[in-house]
Amino acid sequence: MALVLALLNDMFFAAIPAVGFAMVFNVPPKYLPYCALGGAIAHGLRMLLLQQGIQIEWATLAGSTTVGLIGIYWSKKLHVPAGIFTVAAMIPMVPGVYVYKAMIAIVEINHVGFSIELWKIFAENFITGTSIIAALAVGLALPNLIFYRRRPVV
């Protein structure tokens, strides 16, 4: 029961940024509910997998692949490109804090001089951040790479 509540909480608070950023990308209003649902599913699935002790990159890949597949279905149904729903749905999983920490470490190295600690912060955050972003993009591209190799979805 506690798990279900935690999952619902997670999905709810992931749906909000999915819609918020979809609006910044000017997704037409009628597609916003799909962005919310996609964001909730992806982030919820990732939370469940993270709780099972799965590495964040692989959990992210599972979430993005799932939404990538659902996006193909919606895309066929509504005759619009899948990217309209799926990219906004990925935004709650974008590793913003990792990216900033890596960048700030670089600026700090310039500011206070090189130290192994700062370089470690940069390397770790950069590698994790990049891996997660790659997992997001590859997961979304996977249905095209596997099923729609030589023909368009819509």
Add this chain to the structure above:
Amino acid sequence: MSCVIQEEQQREISRLVVKTGQMLLQHGAESSMVNSLSCRLGRAMGLHSVEISLSASSMVVTTLVDGFCVTTARRCPDRGINMHVVSEIQQLVIAAEQQRLSAGQVKQRLESIEPYKHNRWLVIVMIGLSCASFCRLAGGDWLLFAWTFVASAAGMFVRQEIAHRHFNPLLNFGLTAFVTSLIAAQAELFQFGNNPTLAMASSVLMLVPGFPLINAISDMVNGYVNMGIARWIFATLLGLATSIGIITATTFTGVWTWL
């Protein structure tokens, strides 16, 4: 294609194809989509083949009919991500394929696409709520939720105002990060909530260039390596500009320095 395409017709269709590609590229579509939609439109209108060469801020299109080429280039300065334009063009291409639209009809529909923009105040509220949700997901309490909302909504207002005046996006992101962090840092100064650093960490997440980063990787995966690199570098620069804004704000207020 049974009907014979005259040279002038080919030119007209080429203009439509390059316009389609240009609009897609300017509004943030990924490269494989720019390529496939432009080619499909050209073929639906009777061209034998369409060849497209993309670069970060321009494109070159060559169309072929019976070995006769028409080549044209266009600059594609960024107009900001707009999924409404992308979806309209996708539907136009489907219509052109299924209903055999004439060049005139396609031209008219292409020109009638008016980029849809959400109400700016609604966007401010939703972005505020989005960053506040990030704070909540990271374990912040409701007081921090509220403060993150205030900081990022104010930041979003600044971002819109600067963008409206056509400043360079790098400058925009730096300044917005500075203002947002300055406001969020008050949580740290006055010790709001259970973990005040979360307000600073979450409120600037609205500036993460998530869309360009995801597009960059998917371009590279799909074989448009030059486009992917260009997008990746620009997203990195936006991130660096944001970091400089954050660091300036933390130096000003003398609070938590992120690392």
